[in-house]
Amino acid sequence: ITTLTLDFTTSGIKVFFDESATQVRVEYAEKYTKKGKQLTQTTVTEENGELKIKQVRKRILHMDFSIGESSLVSVYLPKSRTYALNIETDTGNVWLNGTATLTNLNIKTDTGAIDLGLATVNCSGDISLSTDTGNILTLTLTAENLYIEVDTGNVTLNGKVTVRKNAEIETDTGNVSASTDFSVGSNLYIETDTGNVYLGNISG
Numbered sequence: 001i002t003t004l005t006l007d008f009t010t011s012g013i014k015v016f017f018d019e020s021a022t023q024v025r026v027e028y029a030e031k032y033t034k035k036g037k038q039l040t041q042t043t044v045t046e047e048n049g050e051l052k053i054k055q056v057r058k059r060i061l062h063m064d065f066s067i068g069e070s071s072l073v074s075v076y077l078p079k080s081r082t083y084a085l086n087i088e089t090d091t092g093n094v095w096l097n098g099t100a101t102l103t104n105l106n107i108k109t110d111t112g113a114i115d116l117g118l119a120t121v122n123c124s125g126d127i128s129l130s131t132d133t134g135n136i137l138t139l140t141l142t143a144e145n146l147y148i149e150v151d152t153g154n155v156t157l158n159g160k161v162t163v164r165k166n167a168e169i170e171t172d173t174g175n176v177s178a179s180t181d182f183s184v185g186s187n188l189y190i191e192t193d194t195g196n197v198y199l200g201n202i203s204g
Contacts, residue, residue, distance in 0.1 A: 001024045001046070001049060001050070001051045001081075001083070002049040002050070002081070002082065002083060002084065002103075003049060003050035003051070003083065003084040003085075003086070004024070004050075004051050004075070004077070004083055004084070004085055004086070005050065005051070005052045005053070005054075005086040005087075006026075006053050006054075006073065006075070006086070006087045006088070006089075007052075007053070007054040007055070007088045007089075008028075008053075008054075008055045008073055008088070008089045008090075008092060009040070009055060009056060009057050009089065009090045009091070010031075010057065010071055010089070010090060010091050010092060011028065011055065011071045011072060011073045011089060011092045012071060012072050012073065012089070012092035012093040012094070012095070012112065013072075013073045013075065013087055013089055013092060013093075013094045013095070014072060014073070014074050014075065014094075014095040014097065015075040015077065015085070015087070015094075015095065015096050015097065015100075016074070016075065016076050016077065016097045016098055017077050017078075017079045017096075017097065017098030017099055017100045017119075018076045018077065018078065018079055018098065019079045019098075021076045021077060021078045021079070022078060023078065024051065024075075024076070024077055024078070025075070025076040026051075026053055026073065026074070026075050026076075027073065027074040027075075027076075028042065028053070028055065028073045028074075029071075030042060030055075031057075031071070038058065039057055039058055040055050040056065040057050040058065041055070041056055041058055042054065042055040043055075071092065073092075077100075079098060079099060079100075079101075081101070082101045082102065082103060083100070083101075083102055083103070084102065084103045084104045084105075084125075085100075085102060085104070085105050085106070085107075086104075086106045087106070087107045087108070088107075088108045088109070089108075089109045089110075089112060090109070090110045090111070091109075091110060091111045091112060092109060092112045093109070093112040093113045093114070093115065093134070094107050094109055094112065094113075094114050094115070095115045095116075095118070096115070096116045096118070096119035096121065097118045097119055098118070098119060098120075099119070099120045099122070100119060100120065100121045100122065100123075101122050102121060102122065102123040102124070102125070103123070103124050103125050104123065104125040104126055104127075105121065105123055105126075105127045105128070105129075105143075106127075106128045107128070107129050107130070108128075108129075108130045108131070109130075109131045109132075109134060110131070110132045110133070111131075111132060111133045111134060112131060112134050113131065113134035113135045113136070113137070113153070114129050114131055114134065114135075114136045114137070115137050116136075116137060116138040116139055116141065117137045117138070117139050117158065118139065119138075119139060119140075119141075120139065120140045120141070120159075121138075121140070121141040121142070121143075122141075122142050123141065123142060123143040123144070124144065125143070125144050125145075126143060126144055126145040126146070126147065127141060127143040127145070127146050127147070128147040128148075129147070129148045129149075130147075130148070130149045130150075131149075131150055131151075131153060132150075132151045132152065133151060133152045133153060134150070134152075134153045135150075135153040135154045135155070135156070135174075136148055136150055136153065136154070136155045136156070137156045137158065138156070138157050138158065138159070138161065139158050139159040140159035140160050140161070141159075141161055141162070142161075142162045142163075142164075143162075143163055143164070144163075144164050144165055145163065145164075145165050145166050145167070145168075146161075146163045146166075146167040146168070146169075147168050148168070148169045148170070149169075149170050149171075150170070150171040150172070150174055151171070151172045151173070152172065152173045152174060153171065153173075153174045154171070154174040154175045154176070154177070154195070155169055155171055155174065155175070155176045155177070156177045156179075157177065157178040157179075157180070157182060158179065158180060159180055159181075160180065160181045160183075161178065161180075161181065161182045161183070162183045163183065163184045163185060164185045165185050165186045165187075166184070166185075166186050166187045166188075166189070167182075167184050167187070167188050167189070168189045168190075169189070169190045169191070170189075170190075170191045170192070171191075171192045171193075171195055172192070172193045172194070173193065173194050173195060174192065174195045175192070175195040175196045175197070175198065176190055176192055176195065176196075176197045176198070177197075177198040178198070178199050178200060178202070179198060179199075179200040180200050180201065181200075181201050181203070182199070182200065182201065182202050182203070183202075183203045183204065184202070184203075184204050185204065186204075188202070188204075
């Protein structure tokens with residue numbers, strides 16, 4: 001597996017880059033009503049080195065929700081391998097944990113946060129992070145190009161951020177903070193409508 005695509009509607013997704021892992025493992029649960037009716041349907045496909053997992057919510061009239069079950073998806077990836085990651089969720093948070101070697105990283109959530117605060121991300125290609133209502137936090141990352149977009153939330157770049165070409169950061173209602181080492185090879189573009197921008201050590 002060199003490419004992992006996850007598409008979940010209401011689940012949070014936590015990705016671990018695990019030194020002890022020898023294979024890709026994804027743990028998730030289907031959701032049911034208290035009366036036993038299945039609320040979600042998950043499909044898993046693998047082709048040409050890409051693993052796709054998509055969970056959709058079934059349309060059931062007069063649903064009786066079960067509120068006691070976990071909605072967290074846990075992904076364990078062998079740390080020694082290189083991946084392309086595509087992650088999307090409507091109402092869940094996304095976390096990355098550990099040291100990741102990636103070709104591309106795309107994360108999108110509508111009403112969740114993106115937390116890379118426990119991750120070191122080394123990406124040979126582009127990193128794209130997007131959320132409508134939620135904060136984005138990074139620790140240490142390297143990328144060819146960096147694209148971050150938030151409608152309502154803050155963007156905080158902690159640690160060392162190295163972008164070989166262009167970095168674009170946009171937020172409508174929220175602050176942008178890059179308080180530590182931020183290196184950009186070509187262009188840095190930051191825009192916020194009603195927030196503040198705090199910049200620390202910027203180099204090119």
